[in-house]
Amino acid sequence: MTAVQPTGAVTCRAVTKVFDHTSPEVLAVDGIDLDVAAGEFIVILGPSGCGKSTLLSMIAGLESITSGTIEADGEPVTEPGPDRCMIFQQSSLYPWLSVADNVSFGLKLRGVPKSERREIAEDLLHTMGLSGFADHHPDGLSGGMRQRAAIARALAMRPRVLLMDEPFAALDVQTRTKLQNYVTRLRDESGASVLFVTHSVDEAVALADRIVVFTARPGRIKAIVNVEIDRPRDSHSPEYHALHDHLVDLLADEVDRAFAEQERIRA
Numbered sequence: 001m002t003a004v005q006p007t008g009a010v011t012c013r014a015v016t017k018v019f020d021h022t023s024p025e026v027l028a029v030d031g032i033d034l035d036v037a038a039g040e041f042i043v044i045l046g047p048s049g050c051g052k053s054t055l056l057s058m059i060a061g062l063e064s065i066t067s068g069t070i071e072a073d074g075e076p077v078t079e080p081g082p083d084r085c086m087i088f089q090q091s092s093l094y095p096w097l098s099v100a101d102n103v104s105f106g107l108k109l110r111g112v113p114k115s116e117r118r119e120i121a122e123d124l125l126h127t128m129g130l131s132g133f134a135d136h137h138p139d140g141l142s143g144g145m146r147q148r149a150a151i152a153r154a155l156a157m158r159p160r161v162l163l164m165d166e167p168f169a170a171l172d173v174q175t176r177t178k179l180q181n182y183v184t185r186l187r188d189e190s191g192a193s194v195l196f197v198t199h200s201v202d203e204a205v206a207l208a209d210r211i212v213v214f215t216a217r218p219g220r221i222k223a224i225v226n227v228e229i230d231r232p233r234d235s236h237s238p239e240y241h242a243l244h245d246h247l248v249d250l251l252a253d254e255v256d257r258a259f260a261e262q263e264r265i266r267a
Helices: 052-060 099-103 105-110 114-127 143-156 173-190 201-207 238-266
Strands: 010-019 026-036 041-045 067-072 084-087 161-165 193-198 210-214 221-226
Touching (some): 026 052, 026 221, 041 052, 052 084, 099 143, 114 143, 143 173, 173 201
Parallel strands (some): 041 193, 161 193
Antiparallel strands (some): 010 026
């Protein structure tokens, strides 16, 4: 399979983030250069505390940049926008709204008529396998169902870029696998670019067109690995295992460094 060539749906140049409200200040992300193509699925993989989520927050416009530049479709990112939607580990649905109203909440803010909002919400809930739950409230849904509703809410805005920060980390293995399949299919249907943060090597290999491996803090790009395995990916294939082992080797020193840093701070 030919690797996707980047065309700049998201462009990061020398992106650096320093948290200076702590003592001592923390250099979280240092000099990130990354291009994300339209429709590309990028997975960011690295040890805990290496700045993966911080980079996603800066691309989303939720966190300021200390230095460098981030552009989305050639425009500087200075604040959140509907072209970039973020999904967190917790679904963050509004508990007082129905599932359908949660999905269509952003459309309501845009002034989309109620009947059109409902139609869009029902179509997306059908796609996510939640047709019978439009009028339920989030507390009546399982964790996996709430995450599907959160993905539907993001897709309702028709974003150009979907930012996913460990969205399946709290789910059981079976649910996680099903949602991975949903996300890859929805990416294909929507044409959105996806940046997906995970600690899981298996999840990275299952999902990515390219895998960006981060160093321990400060987060720098250690390697960018093209995933040249045809979909659907067989986790038992020699190609899958070879890539998995290569990524484990790339991460081994970084995980050791991250643990050593945590022990130093505790001491």
